[in-house]
Amino acid sequence: GAVVSQHPSWVICKSGTSVKIECRSLDFQATTMFWYRQFPKQSLMLMATSNEGSKATYEQGVEKDKFLINHASLTLSTLTVTSAHPEDSSFYICSVGVLGQGVSGNTIYFGEGSWLTVV
Amino acid sequence: GNSVTQMEGPVTLSEEAFLTINCTYTATGYPSLFWYVQYPGEGLQLLLKATKADDKGSNKGFEATYRKETTSFHLEKGSVQVSDSAVYFCALKQGGSEKLVFGKGMKLTVNP
Numbered sequence: 001g002a003v004v005s006q007h008p009s010w011v012i013c014k015s016g017t018s019v020k021i022e023c024r025s026l027d028f029q030a031t032t033m034f035w036y037r038q039f040p041k042q043s044l045m046l047m048a049t050s051n052e053g054s055k056a057t058y059e060q061g062v063e064k065d066k067f068l069i070n071h072a073s074l075t076l077s078t079l080t081v082t083s084a085h086p087e088d089s090s091f092y093i094c095s096v097g098v099l100g101q102g103v104s105g106n107t108i109y110f111g112e113g114s115w116l117t118v119v
Numbered sequence: 120g121n122s123v124t125q126m127e128g129p130v131t132l133s134e135e136a137f138l139t140i141n142c143t144y145t146a147t148g149y150p151s152l153f154w155y156v157q158y159p160g161e162g163l164q165l166l167l168k169a170t171k172a173d174d175k176g177s178n179k180g181f182e183a184t185y186r187k188e189t190t191s192f193h194l195e196k197g198s199v200q201v202s203d204s205a206v207y208f209c210a211l212k213q214g215g216s217e218k219l220v221f222g223k224g225m226k227l228t229v230n231p
Contacts, residue, residue: 004162034217043123044208044221093163097217108217110155110163 003027004096006111013084013118021079021114023050023094029074030096035067038091050077050094084118091115121146125209125222132199132229140194140225142183142209150211152176152185152192153219157206166194166207199229 005024013019023033033050048069049057056069066088068080081088093113126141144150154166154176167176172187183194192209209222 006162009160032217034219036221038224041127041223043223044219046218046220049218095163095217095219108165108219112160112162113157 003109004094004111006094006114008114009112010115011117013116015085015118016083018080018082019084019116021081021092021094021116023077023079023096023111025075025096025109028096030077031074032097033071033077034095034097035069035077035079036093036095038093044093047079047092081116084116086118089117121150121211121213121220123209123211123220123222125207126225127223128225128227130225130227132227134201134229134231135198136229138194138196138199138203138227140207140209140227142192142194142222144190144192144209144211146190146211146213146220148213149187150213152183153210153212154181154183154192154194155208155210155221157208157224159205163208199227201229201231203227204229 007022031052035047036044037047038044046059047062050069050071052071058064071077094111095108097108122145124143151170153168155163156166157163167178169176169185175184181196183192206224206226208224210219212219
């Protein structure tokens, strides 16, 4: 079964509004989650690292005031796209690393992804 | 910086055809290499991986060999099935980091 659940899978919003995407780890506690974004015909790009109980770490070029990340519990991280514009339309996906498995002690699990369309 | 370049699609094959998806990388040191697959409506799933040069990852009939001399990690399957229709991503990871660097992904459609 799914290890990471992401919601919603699809969302359409009006320009200027805010949209929240949730990422939940279902079977384990995650101190760190990752948010990626993929524009059409482009690579999945890491946006930010979500840290439980502290501020997220953003990659270069990602506006932290526009993409608000909250990791208030060990099983939930949220990404809020504030004042969304059509250019924010993209595929957003989260991932979680599980300690003690796979390469370097970690196995990475992904959510189903969320398609955001801003009209 | 690190980067991954993979064959772009979309690609359509007939069932039982041979599949190759090319992937090359640029990285410092010795990254770990991965192929992820995303089936319709699902999240990315790890298909196979290799952690050092000459390692071969394999799963579900798919194989890929870590070639340091050509900085490549091409994915192959001898006979594809309709159920292999998905988007395939090549990726690398450095050291103990959980951050992945992805290629653009390639959509594969297999027709009966």
